[in-house]
Amino acid sequence: MTSGSNPQRRPDGAALVIALIMAGIAAIIFWQTSIMRLPVHQARVGPQVFPYAIATGLFLLALGTAVSAWRGSFPARPRENYGPVLWIVGGLLGQILLVSSLGFSLASGVLVACTAKAFGRGPMWFSFLCGAVFAFIVWFIFARGLQLSLPAGPLERLIP
């Protein structure tokens, strides 16, 4: 990864979007910090100084990123297929939304099934089963052995 490995040196659209997002975050930090209600007696260097400094820095960095993006000097990126990424993000979302009702094991089965699918391993019902069984063993070790509080569902409640 060397800088400037993009031979065409065309403006890099995605990197420009990053610069925009950074500027947007800087603006949000400015705004949120400016509406803070401060106590009357406050130290000269109060809680606002650091956020303002960070927002200023982020804004300058956004400008630098924009220049860098315009000159196309971001490292070349391989063409990527977003399918697997979406499968994994979907699997994580599924686990997050299901874990409180189904418990750790079954929800993690969904995660494992989607992740295995992202890496091209199927069928999904099989990886779901493997994942759920493995997660159940892990749940037992951590929740019972190490006293970690992990969400329990119908499956976990089978063990008293």
Place this chain on the structure above:
Amino acid sequence: MDTFGLLAAGFAAALQWQNLIYAFIGVTLGTAVGVLPGIGPALTVALLLPVTYRLDPAGSLIMFAGIYYGGMYGGSTTSILLNTPGESASIVTALEGNKMARKGRGGPALATAAIGSFVAGLIATLAMAFVAPWLVRIAISFGPADYFALMVLAFVTVSAAFGDSALRGVTALFIGLGLGVIGIDLQTGQARLAFGIPDLLDGIEVTTLAVALFAIGETLVIAAAGNLDDEVVAVKGSIWMTLEDWKRSWPAWLRGTFIGFPIGAMPAGGAEIGTFFSYAAERRLTKHPEEFGEGAIEGVAGPEAANNASAAGTLMPLLTLGLPTTATAAIMLAGFQQFGLQPGPLLFANNASLVWALIASLLVANFMLLVLNLPLIGLWVRLLTIPKPWLYSGILLFATLGTLGANGAMSGSLGPIRFSFELMMLLGFGILGYVLRRFGYPIAPVVIGLILGPLAEQQLRRALAISQGDPSVLVHSPLAIGLYVIAAAAVLVPLYFRLRGKGEVFSQLAADED
């Protein structure tokens, strides 16, 4: 008590049977997780932190010491047998070690790495034990302005000095600093950037961020890159080193140790630079220059020793100054904080027995690793061959498990569905980690910015409160001025080389993983 007495007391604590068991579990888990491809020491430590939640502080930190050294060792096994270094500190090991493995000399390569790590860990940990108290005595006299200057130096070296782009390094740092502002301001009790969300008032957990960036970000990158299967080189022939191997290895171990330790111990980032220096030194001093690039044993022995020595060295600024200079150290700092312990000179004064038990455990863990690793090499090799779908499923499973274990409150809701806000943040930061990697941003500065930013702010405000707002207090002490000069040099020197087209050297030194 002198250092010997304190260390002896530390050993008395570390050698209690339950602490020995903690250390044993720590090194075993650390090696097992560290050996998995794509998992460096930083992620190993972050993933295994929840295991230690329910232990008492001493037991937890002892297990942690084992995990740290085990993770370091596991990483070198991966790079020798797989040629895909999980972390930048192992790049050099992969250079010669993988060549050795391909020539059927994987056994001696692993052996010299293991024994070299042991020698380096032993010397460097002892060196730390004797230098640290001395550093603590100096650090007690540091004022807030000095601490702030130290942190600025760490920020600069972590983000701007190394890596292939200062712009992206500093951006990564500022993302971390920005995340560090979120939550209640400790001095005034005001909420900052919390957007009215109660979960954000406590700030963002370092472990959540680190696990998300390293585990989920990495998984997404690997998945998106498609299925490229790595070839695991089988360990053939004898695993023992010949007399010739020993003769060529031991000077390299010692040189690596003496190069690696000071670099790790400096309150500046980029601990893996030592491995590059060590490799260069071995290459220059060798009697077998024709073997370099083809599997020279010195090229494994030296850098591996340097790697471990600087890992031990990193603990020095962490324990004595509270200054993490690698992502791994940042997570260890979070580990201390979960017990309400703030590393720094006061920790040595107030929790001396704990600190010395930790140092003694590092030595114990180091010894256990030597005994454990060579006989179990077959098991570690088998771990390397876990198919990717299962490997990454497992990584995600443990990432979410750790997050739930740390903060499992189902505080978010989407209609009737309750969900864990912490897990949602894990997912969000995971996607951030994916984007950062895709666009060539380094990860370590984000983690260090998050944990060190609030500490730097605290010192800055303390300094300015004492001076009643006069900013010149920041450059009053010669120490602070010296640190700023070094920080400026750390930015300007690489910039000069980069402008002269010699940036390659520095991009090789990129502090990506830990």
